[in-house]
Amino acid sequence: MSGSNAAGDAEAASAQAAAPAAETDDTAPAATDAHLAAMLAGDWRDPANVARDRYRHPAETLGFFGLAPGQTVVEITPGGGWYAEILAPYLRDGGQYVAAVVDxxxxxxxxxxxxxxxxxxxxEAxxxxxxxxxxxxxxxxxxxxxxxxxPAGSADLVLTFRNVHNWRGDGNAQAMFNGFFDVLKxxxxxxxxxxxxxxDVADDDKSGYVGTDQVxxxxxxxxxELAGxxxxxxxxxxxxxxPNGVWTLPPGNNHDEADATKYRAIGESDRMTLRFRKPAAG
Known part of the structure; x- marks a missing residue:
């Protein structure tokens, strides 16, 4: 998404401005910490990735999931490394970042x-x-x-960002969630x-969206267990x-050029953010 259109950026910022604060419960962590804030401000981050913070809300999202420096964290299919730029340095001293990629x-x-x-x-490069x-x-x-x-029971936190629709389409969604359960402590x-x-959407739905109840x-x-x-x-x-599902919106921008202003004003997709807990040993 180009940063040269100030009016368009203002429209997008207005459409997806300050999102509501995360729900809290007895286990909800603080929204952020100083170490995480330093990672978000790191000059190693790709400027194009930083520009998307307003849509992805990494500090609030990772805080809601309970990220802490000493954890072992598995990120599922990190793609180009948008979250890896934050998580790997955050966990480097005292924790462990694991990028799980398709073989x-x-x-x-x-x-x-x-x-x-x-x-x-x-x-890897x-x-x-x-x-x-x-x-x-x-x-x-x-x-x-x-x-x-x-190894079974080795991870404190498993994270997946915008992947479930792919697994449903490939028929692997339940196997993936079973794998998450196995690797977590x-x-x-x-x-x-x-x-x-x-x-809810059909198993063969091509929109990229998934029903919350289905997840x-x-x-x-x-x-x-659903925890938050x-x-x-x-x-x-x-x-x-x-017309082209979620990929019509930024950052995919799979649309006619004439519609660029319209979709830039919408911003990135509406997203569920769910926290689940593996039950403690009884």
Whole structure:
């Protein structure tokens, strides 16, 4: 998204301005901490990623999920490393950041395998290019049909951002949530951010949106308990009826150029933010 259109930026900021504060409950952590604030202000972050903070609300989102410096955190399919730029340096001293990527060898030959290989190569190149931030980050490859993200009971926090629609489309959603449950310690947390549909959608829905109840059902079927909801990533301006689904909106911007102002004013998608807990050992 270009930063040269000041009027458009102002429209977007207005449409998705200060999101409501995260819901709180007895286990809700503080919204942020000084160490996290320093990571968000880090000059190593890609300026294009920083520009999206107003849509992704990383401080409030990670605070709601209970991020703490000494944790082992598994991020599922981090893509280009938007959150890795924050999480890996945050956890470098005293914690552990694990980037869980799809194993290209687990996929049939063709476009899907090639795409996942390119994605993994880019992330590993990013890590190799800045040892000061990423030298202690770990990359774990998994088979989406039977995922293993690390030793059982080894993680404090598993995070997934805008991925559930992909797993549903591939028929792997329940296997993924089962894998999250297995890798977490008793009492551990699963944090989910996903494009939010107005209601349940079909298994073969191509919009990129998912019903909130559908995500909760996947987590509960794996053994999780819903521990909190937040509206921090809500966007009431998102009508969810776009010609090319969620990818019509920024940052995908899959639309006619004539509609650029319209979609820039909406901003990024309306998103659910859910916190789940693996029950403590009884």
């Amino acid at each position: 290209p060898a687990a996929l049939p030959a063709g476009g899907g395998r090639d795409y996942q290989q390119r994605s993994r190569d880019r992330l 990013k890590f190799a290019g800045d040892a000061e931030r990423y030298d202690r980050a770990t990359v774990v490859a998994f088979d989406p049909a039977a995922p293993v993200f690390g 008793p009492g551990g947390t699963l944090g989910v951010v996903e494009h939010r549909a107005a209601a 909760i059902a996947l987590a509960e079927a794996a053994g999780f 909801r937040s509206e921090v990533n809500a966007n009431p301006a998102d009508t969810k009826d776009h």
